[in-house]
Amino acid sequence: MATKYVYFFGDGKAEGKGDMKNLLGGKGANLAEMTSIGLPVPAGFTITTEVCTEFYKNNRQYPAELKGQVEENLKKVETLMGKKFGDAKNPLLVSVRSGARASMPGMMDTVLNLGLNDRTVQGIIEQSGDARFAYDSYRRFIQMYSNVVLNLDGDILEHILEQMKERRGVQQDTQLTAEDLKEMVILFKKKVREEMGRDFPEDPEEQLWGAIGAVFGSWMNPRAITYRKLNGIPAEWGTAVNVQSMVYGNMGDDCATGVAFTRNPSTGENVFFGEFLVNAQGEDVVAGIRTPQPINKAGGDGTLPSMEEVMPVCYDQLMKVQQTLEKHYRDMQDIEFTIEKGKLYMLQTRNGKRTAKAAVKIAVDMVREGVLSEKEAVLRVQPEQLDQLLHPSLDPKAPKTIIAKGLPASPGAASGEVVFSADEAEEAAKIGLKVILVRVETSPEDIHGMHAAQGILTARGGMTSHAAVVARGMGKCCVAGCGDIKVDYKTQQFVARDGVVIKKGDVITLDGSTGEVMKGEVPTVQPELTGDFGALMEWVDSFRRLKVRTNADTPNDSKVARNFGAEGIGLCRTEHMFFEAERIMAVREMILSEDLSGRKSALAKILPMQKGDFLGIFREMKGLPVTIRLLDPPLHEFLPHTDKDIEELAAVMKVQPQVLRNKVDFLHEFNPMLGHRGCRLGITFPEIYDMQVQAIMEAACELVKNEGFDIVPEIMIPLVGHVKELAILRANAIRVADEVVARYGVKVEYLIGTMIELPRAALTADEIAKEAEFFSFGTNDLTQTTYGLSRDDAGKFLPFYVEREIYPNDPFVALDQSGVGQLVEMGCVKGRQARANIKLGICGEHGGEPSSVIFCHKIGLDYVSCSPFRVPIARLAAAHAALMDEK
């Protein structure tokens, strides 16, 4: 049987279904589903994503069966619509749109009004009785087709349009007459012939195949590739193509087009929310060129009349449709509609993008409404999204100099220096500057700059403009449609209210939740972790199996992390303590001592300070587990390097500067990452680890004895590559710890374990587990050694690798599951083989990255540990992982 490449939908029946997104793309599946549930959808058909995959696999050739299947389905559309494609009397016009599995707003190409030519335009005139509309559609079609399919620079035809307006002395396109537009069609076609060396295609079939090819081709355009990279969408998925009968929102004032959300996508409030334009085509709304009107009174500010007021019948109909849709899909929907001569058509529905705040509120509300179960609600919030909620917002008590107000397009607060182009934003971010990207409006070409900026401010466009949609997806603060500002790219400045001039480089602050723009930097306050967020996280914690700890080196970090729900410390790095100003001298003295007794006397100075650190951290964690890693970095990291610093230290240590300089030189390493560090220090200078174990155990014993604590310190030995290293250091640590415990005369248990951060440790984890009560996978270093990739040096090629998709992700951000993850899994399996009750965790930065957390759950780790601000993200990801298991 031939493969079915084309799926029909129309008149309440559809071959596809809503769950066929992989095959039909999101849009195609939803058109089919909407049709099936009886909504008014213009008839059409979907060419499957398989065709896209085949197309790229076979050197941009379509499967042989495709042509016949498209013809057949086109006939069905003709029959249903009572029109004929290419017919001079009663022509069928179609749209050709992309539709991938995951929404990629504005990333790929679309062609509307396809099927128009010098003959069929006459049919449209006849049908609509409106020559102006017909020629306007025709010229739009030529413009769009020339640009998208023929790759003609859009400005070339736009220029002709501008000239025409100038000649006619008018401002708006709408002021041009049918005759003007007819003339323009001729001018456009002439120009196309000039520029392209061939005629604009008259044959509707040729047009159709051209458009289909262009949509498939746009899957590999640079901005689509960038978007996929940023959103982790594999190139292999491909896009579907939807060919659908055209309906018109631009046939007059009884026509309109709009987009809407079944709930507020910014706040999550359960209020129907949207925008529309009278007498316009859909792309006019999305592109953000005209500022649209609100769909209802609730969503407007009274300056523009709402659809509820202007088209009450259609609004009621739409209201019912949106209720049907949300009920059917059980999620907030993002819908597109068109009203053609008073008749409502649904063009698209999909799960709506939303801010983190909205995601949480909608999920929690839907549980209260009885629509979702708690489990479903938890799965509705994307872990990475929470990041938006966990960072500070503007301090409400801080003084603010508000210089403008726009739409609260994406919440959060951001300060930074103003830049006016995406490239500048990217450059500035590279050197660590925080910037706000200010544009008249954004387009898909600006994606990289939006990604690099702290926040985005646009002068034009609504809540569903490109800037708003993309910023929300990125969890980035955005103020859109800010008519208060006048942007001048030439002089690199904008003028705000009261003539305030902001130049490139000036600092401004955005509040994406209110739409306010402020001069200078405004202080921020901590996020609210109760309310809907608190409710959701309670469910989250009830579903997850994986524990979440934090990486914290100070009592303060520990406190922050506990507030975020950390269940212990998975990594307390002791070297950060060594760097503190009042200690570094003693540390240096220790390193530079020529003999054991010199080192011991310096270590004796450090001991009480280390003990103090541990007392503070143990107190904050109140009996939760605390894993303390013994000294890890190579000793030369602590040393002075400038002549001045060396001389200062020499004076303190009462030695010749040259002696110190020689020692500093001696300790230099070619590859410090692979050098004399971690447990290798413990092996060659056992007195350092002895001091640290003593400090840990004395702190624990004092708390147990004097403050009634319940505490089990976990002593972690880093960089073990061979079990014998651990065996020796474990024996040392036990000796010291038992001596302290005996001295205090209390009962304090402790665990001794190791970081698994070298490939060899993972490969021989069965051996190592014999000496370790726990493993903590140090995936930062493990990634470096497994890839042979120094994080400090990778800047010269890693960005290029990620951009070119040579590595699927930056392996320092998302755990490389097929390589590094293989070692982690091996370490778990072998570790448990040798010691069934071994505690297993991860303490690399991957511990707070959702895909990595899910992997950690899958391979059976006991906990992940991450930076305090990512603890809730890890908790939610862990719950997702557990719930995905149930499915």
Added chain:
Amino acid sequence: MATKYVYFFGDGKAEGKGDMKNLLGGKGANLAEMTSIGLPVPAGFTITTEVCTEFYKNNRQYPAELKGQVEENLKKVETLMGKKFGDAKNPLLVSVRSGARASMPGMMDTVLNLGLNDRTVQGIIEQSGDARFAYDSYRRFIQMYSNVVLNLDGDILEHILEQMKERRGVQQDTQLTAEDLKEMVILFKKKVREEMGRDFPEDPEEQLWGAIGAVFGSWMNPRAITYRKLNGIPAEWGTAVNVQSMVYGNMGDDCATGVAFTRNPSTGENVFFGEFLVNAQGEDVVAGIRTPQPINKAGGDGTLPSMEEVMPVCYDQLMKVQQTLEKHYRDMQDIEFTIEKGKLYMLQTRNGKRTAKAAVKIAVDMVREGVLSEKEAVLRVQPEQLDQLLHPSLDPKAPKTIIAKGLPASPGAASGEVVFSADEAEEAAKIGLKVILVRVETSPEDIHGMHAAQGILTARGGMTSHAAVVARGMGKCCVAGCGDIKVDYKTQQFVARDGVVIKKGDVITLDGSTGEVMKGEVPTVQPELTGDFGALMEWVDSFRRLKVRTNADTPNDSKVARNFGAEGIGLCRTEHMFFEAERIMAVREMILSEDLSGRKSALAKILPMQKGDFLGIFREMKGLPVTIRLLDPPLHEFLPHTDKDIEELAAVMKVQPQVLRNKVDFLHEFNPMLGHRGCRLGITFPEIYDMQVQAIMEAACELVKNEGFDIVPEIMIPLVGHVKELAILRANAIRVADEVVARYGVKVEYLIGTMIELPRAALTADEIAKEAEFFSFGTNDLTQTTYGLSRDDAGKFLPFYVEREIYPNDPFVALDQSGVGQLVEMGCVKGRQARANIKLGICGEHGGEPSSVIFCHKIGLDYVSCSPFRVPIARLAAAHAALMDEK
């Protein structure tokens, strides 16, 4: 049933057997075997190696059953010998000796004459009728026991002996009378009481257990640990203890003791060869204190009478025994014997240590004699030993100033500066100096210095002296017993023939094959690879499955390697070519160019030179496979670093020095090992690899076209960590290569493959194999990344790790089979899963190390590649591996 810890032997019957070496040690097993085959062996028993292992496992406690078993066996010895341990009339005296699985000559302790005390010495006088002998044995026993068991400094009692000789006005021990020795016993015991605070033990049973404990204790003495480390003997093996009735070679002139080899251990000649001393105990021969007499006329130079002449009956008997032994063991034997009052006793036999030359000759001769099969002969030569044969020997035509002549104790030639202590030798070697260690005689304490020196020269001691035996084991040149020289440690010089004075630091040359000592450095010639060696290697090649290639970067290296039997080049590093003087400028220009066109023009200069390199190498290899690795090191390795060099280059490149300096700084890396190198260069600067592929393919095409060559270049892409890197670079290489082939219009095939030198590459070898026609495991870098261990930086702790046995071996010398090897094996299995006919090889330095070669065979590699001089070693190891498979 209780464990059997003690095995009896005596009177033609033994509980043990020759194949029980693991349990009884080499000596114990052979005593049992010799007894069983009817040779005259004094009765005794062996305490097993298990006792040693238990002893160390249980905190130096013996198993409970041991005491009873020893008593029981001691009774059997008493019964058989008709004597009684501790009896005043007819006392049994015993020796207590160590005996490990592998021979460790002189490394552990021995006690002789045990059982003597003030009562039993009377019985010995009665039995032997020789009071002098009895007291001499007694004082020897006290000296030895005090030193070995009681840990009294040997010099303390030696000093009393010297004082006595002085008081009596005599030179030799033998000139002391029975009365003198009796008095000395009293003085010795008094001194022991003074020094040790307790009496010398009189109770024979206490003596026996003290001696057993000392032998087991000596297993962990520092020199034994060093020896094991150098010889790869695990500490877990333990030693056995042999308790045996004493027989005396020092009861008068009808007594003697000696050691012999059934064939010449230096040349391998089939001539019975040995030394003996009249009226002496065995340790007098081994310790090399008295220069012994030859065992037969054939072995002497006529100055001293041989045993053949002095004791013809015993000699005949010994001759028969040695023939029996060699026939029984089918290998050259190293035997120890004693003649007590005209009766021959065999004390020990074991497979004799031999030089590489002797090993080859004996193996080949034994095949000719019909004793061994060719396979057995191949297994008789240790691969590592061949190293001795593959290095240059003295040029016979070179002028030589011979300043002394000693015994040709261990063959080979060596030059170096003279040092007079082992510590100095070690220090000098550390800083790269070549030294000759000159000693009056060596002792086990000198092992580390012997290891560090190029060669050893001793003034005293025979062919079986400590120096000679150990040097042969090490494959190190040694001239022993060189009476021509007078060593003066105090003035740090020696005087040779004709009063020539050689001071510390002067250069001398040794010829270990002739015994000649020469002033200055004498030039050397290449080794002989035909004759016995050639015959053996022919068998070797017929048995092995694994191919052996070489690592060679120049036509000359390639030629040397072919002579050594290399079957291709496994690694041709192109960067060495980049460093050549006339090219480095162009290379630097390429690196420092700001743009692609600058790089391309510099590369165009390098192209013809690279092509020339490949032409030369291809010609030498005459159609054998050649694997060429594209540029690997980070670019900054090629850059100038001093101001002067930078200025010079700036002048050539016509840029400001500061511009270059900035570029050099920019290219600096924190961890160059993990930096921008290998295929990462190929990805970011494709023009470099393009040039190299062009050069390779042009060279190949020219040879095929003009010189009728048959050649398939193997293009190797280094440091691949992700399959996409390889996919991109492979596509580039194919494009360039096919263009060259088309241009020349010839048919040249080529392979494209990769180094597997990162853990991730091994872990994902199934993916990578889809793009690779061959894998070459780069185990040097793979060891660095798997262990997280920089070879450049490991000097600060790796020696300590190896010495303390934290790592079982230096992982850069012998492949770490359990860690790195696991990855290599995984890479093979996964690689073959994805591509059944993939070519697999190894090109790290491990490719020439026998244990690693055997591992490579086991896991099914197609070839190993190693440095030219190690090719025969790898061939032999590969044959061993194949023959071990058959077993």
